[in-house]
Amino acid sequence: MRIPTPTKFYARCRRALALTHARSGTSRYCVCCDRRSRRFLPMGDYEYNRREDAKCPWCGSLERHRLLWRFLSNTFDLAENTFEVLHFAPEPCLERLFQHCTKWRYLTADLYAPAMAEEDITQLSFDADRFDLIICSHTLDHIPDDRKAMSEIFRVLKPGGVALIISLVDPSLSQTRSGPPSGAPARERGHECIRIYGNDLPEHLAAVGFQVNVIDVAKELTREEQILWGVAPKSNPTLLRHSDIHVCRKP
Template sequence: MVRFALPMYLLKALLPAQTRLRLRSYSWWARGWFYQGKEVFCPLCEGHFQKFLPFGVERRPQALCPKCHTLERHRLLWLYLQEQVQVETQQLSVLHMAPEPVLQEKLKRLPNLQYRSADLSSPLAMDKVDIQRLPYADASFDLILCSHVLAHVPDEKLALQELSRVLKPKGRLLLQARIFLDLPQTLEEADVATPQQRLKAHGQADRFRKYGLDFSERVSAQGFAVSPVDYAQTRTSQEQQHLGLGQQEIIFVATPSAHVPA
């Protein structure tokens, strides 16, 4: 019997992004059913499983939810949004940059939020925008979510200035980024200009810099007061394992400098 399989690039060309995501979600759901158990709990899809799955180039253990495909940073951010922002009850205008599909769907369903998602290329985002030139009016949002985005933006300073402009004076910008703990200073080289060079220097073809321990200072330089929050530490080690919160997943809470929270 001869079997035919369409190459991935043809599937991408033939199927709309929403259809591809729906098909993937069906396969994730089936995988989640296979891994049902009581050892771990995902606060995003509210599923109980035998374990979280390895993920990433370095194959981080206990990283990937087998059902909703979310990672440590997504689970941690959702807990912070629930517990510290009260995102399920507060009346908030929210901008979600480069939205993660599962988190976007949860936030879109909350009737108390005025929610917009935005990205330059993702077909899942509500608005197609460049973070370096946001189309929104000044002081539009109470809350901005920006997870693992800034390293992939050519002009980080311009992006942060734009995020500051559209954030309300007492608003919050929640940033997440991969921090390379062996780098005291962010690695950003002017002569690394092509995708091939960026892949070799930074590990990804679309990554313009590798953030070091100075990440907070770089954000602060653009008019923010920054508080790094190791929110996983609000849980016991057993709870961290149960929720799959990972290690060194910091949430950087940035507020306009003129309105530093007490």
């Protein structure tokens, strides 16, 4: 049996106490796991991008997952739609929910992480015009040839189908640039971010053929709902945006 060092032991105890404390209350609600908590856990490694009320202490959902589920359940009849769905780089908290959409033909794909299909998003093996709905969250900013990835998503989507793209966006940038966000470590929690999108992300998506509509779902909630869901708008408007949904329709 490996005995942890005192530093690691105390760090584990602190994490366990923080988790227990966060779970022991009812002032937050996670739609992904249908559970209440005192508060969500903080996320972000660097000061300007830190979110204090972000991660569900039960299922690990983040703001973008809760908002995406809200958008999906408000936009589609999830119990009745017989969609062919591709979920790229599937997040477990959403994957569990999507399993309940029993009329979906649901497929997950990833190149590195466990998924139903092993797929390179820049070279998908699927036929053209196959999927009604594609979900791709916080993936494109890790792909060297993101234009090719966008083209592939467009190719495998049915005409009239919708791709929901979520990515990290720096609202202070008019143009996307290479490299991680300013002041951030090159590697955040093990995930290399090789570019930071600016306000021109919709133009990049439109360039491959999509009709793009950007939706901030949090704005559609009441102030009370925003606090309950842990998605209240940040006081600093220059903070990186995590949750805007780029609704990309294939004409």
